[in-house]
Amino acid sequence: MVWAPSLVRRLIRHRLVQAGVVGAVGLAMVTTVSAKAAVLDGQRAEWGEPAAVVVVTEPVAPGEPVMGATEIRRLPLALTPPDAASYVSPDSLAKVALYPGEVVLSTRLTLPGRSSGGSSTAALTLPVAVQSPLLVEGDLVDLWIVDGADLSSSRVAEHVSVLAFSERDITVAVPNGQIERATAASLRPVIVTRIG
Structure with a gap:
């Protein structure tokens, strides 16, 4: 009796079947990635385009200059308060104590x-x-x-x-x-x- 591979093994080894499996896996990956990208685009649209705002990097006491203790960062509009400062003049002073990580509001600065x-x-x-x-x-x-x-x-x-x-x-x-x-x-x- 001579051993012969079964029909299933012959199908698995067939190049057209292997190419079909690789194509199906590739199509599934492309579909998944494009669906995730569409979800991310929707979320990005919900959060809004990034806007430049001034963020505190070092503590600032009331009446102190703000210029050296801040930096400009780009944050989504949903995270940006309506009166967020986009620029700090060199002679701006803090009206209240400002803390690191805080988005600077124009109402908290005096010019x-x-x-x-x-x-x-x-x-x-x-x-x-x-x-x-x-x-x-x-x-x-x-x-x-x-x-x-x-x-x-x-x-x-x-x-x-x-x-x-x-x-x-x-x-x-x-x-x-x-x-x-x-x-x-x-x-x-x-x-x-x-x-x-």
Whole structure:
């Protein structure tokens, strides 16, 4: 009796069958990869295109410059707050403590610039809770904040000159000796009192 391979073994060894199996496995892989790619594209569209935002790399205390403690990263729009800063000017100061990994919000920064008041003052824009009526540019004002816990008030800047104002904010020339206190308080809206 002579041994002969079975029909199944002969089919497995046949080149057309082997090519068909390889083709089926390849087709399954291509289909799987393209389906996964379509899912990833859908998720990428859900998260949004990447946007450049400023992220804190080192701790920053209120009133300190932010420039050396940040970097620009690209994050999906879904992870980007609406008021995220995309640029930090060299003279930007922190209104509040900033921590590593935090996306910097433009409301947490102040942009002091040299004003027409000379080198002993800096322009500072602050949100306003209560604005003095009949305010004009050049007026002298005091800026106050109210503590919500005990309703006590404290003056954060005195005898500062108004550079510009709107219903929501005011830009004043703050003397350098008062800039740290005014910057730290500028996260909350201030109350403006006209003194001259």
